Structures are given as structure tokens and as C-alpha cells.
Amino acid sequence: MTVDQTNNGIDRDDDTDAILAELEAEAEDTSSAAYQQRVKELQAEAGKSSTNGSSGMPATTARQDSYLYLRSDDETLRFTTEHERAIVHFRHSDFARCAIMDEHLDRIAQRHSYTESSGEEIAFARVDVTNTPFVVEKLGIRVLPCVIGFAKGIAKGKVVGFEGICWDGREKDAKVSRALEERLCEWGLLRQKMLADEHDTDSDDEGEEEVKSRRGINGRRGITGAKQKVTDEADDWD
Structure with missing residues (x-):
């Protein structure tokens, strides 16, 4: 594209x-x-x-609950630098799998809220890649969905497609939300897991090998961990 x-x-x-x-x-x-x-x-x-526009207010005020919708390069740059911790989903409106990722992030954002109980700021947002060509180029984003976590404007980790958070093709499953939340915790962006009490029908059927695979991928290696098992096929939008 x-x-x-x-x-x-x-x-x-x-x-x-x-x-x-x-x-x-x-x-x-x-x-x-x-x-x-x-x-x-x-x-x-x-x-x-x-602050351009008739209202004179920053466009970043446009939000759906705790999951903001950014609309430009400048808004994205500002969002990632003005918040102590920020998670941004780079998406495309025509990609169904991006909509699925939105559901998972919205779920996490609602549980962790705009500011965690510790008083430390945490913010979530999504942005369409067609509106942020400069940032997309700088970050080398080629495959969607793409979730990047920032701390004080510095990228701490990235999830490309559903790599490392989905192993059986059931991308809408609640356990994908939990796996994504765990990844954000590993990056140091979330301080605690809040989705652990949510169950799904497939949890009891999870085999030992899948559990081992999950632990291997979600260890403290961040996004460069070796021997990652990938079962999803992400969308190349460029």
C-alpha cells in the first residue's frame, strides 16, 4: 500500500x-x-x-474511554513523549486483525485505567498508519497490527502481528489479552497483571507443550527472544 x-x-x-x-x-x-x-x-x-482546528484544543482529547485515537504524526510524537508510559497500536482501518488487537488493548486499558493505583501515568492509544507516515518510517513499521510500548518517549518493546501472544490461531480469545498484558508488564510499562482472574473456555484444554512455549516466548527477553513459535500470519500493509 x-x-x-x-x-x-x-x-x-x-x-x-x-x-x-x-x-x-x-x-x-x-x-x-x-x-x-x-x-x-x-x-x-x-x-x-x-492545537490546530476550530476548537483550539489538542486533537488527542478525542478518546473512547481510556483508549485514545491519535490522528497525525505530531499527535503521536507528542503522546509518546508527554506520558511517562505509553502504549500505541499502529493499525489500519481496513485490516480485520487490527480491529481484533483494538479489542484486546481496549480491554487492558479499561482495567489499568489512565493512571494506575500507584499514581504513575499510563496511557493507551491507537493510530492509523495512513495518518502517520513519518513516525511509521522512523520506527520501521511494515507489518500490522503493530503495538509499541514507550517509556519517556523511548521504545521499550514491540509486538508485530500476534507474534508471541497467540499460538493456536484463536486471536479473539481472552488469553490473548492476558498474554499481551504480560508482555507489557515485562517491558516495565504495566506494574501488575489485572486480567488473571478472567477465564476463557479454552484454558482447561491448554496442553503442556503450549504452556512451555508460552513461558519460553514470554520470558524476560523482550521482543528479541530466541526460538519464538509463531502461528499467525500478519498483514503487510506497505
């Missing part, structure tokens, strides 16, 4: 491009004063463009 980048409704001027270029160059040293300053500048630039 080819995306016309001229129709994304945003205006990135030379100053913003320069900030992003320098931010990317300094990304390996996130503790540096220069990096922190770039983050602040990026937030300022994104804030200017995200």
Missing part, C-alpha cells in the same frame, strides 16, 4: 525536522542533557501543530 504523505494534514517545518534529526542522533544517550532538551523542544513543536 502506498501512502500519500502530502495528505496527512500536518505541517513539519525545517525547525521540527532539525529537532527530530538531532534527537535521533542522540537517542543512544537518553540521560544526556542535550537529549532531554530535544525532547522538550519536540513537545513544544508538536504542541503548536496539535
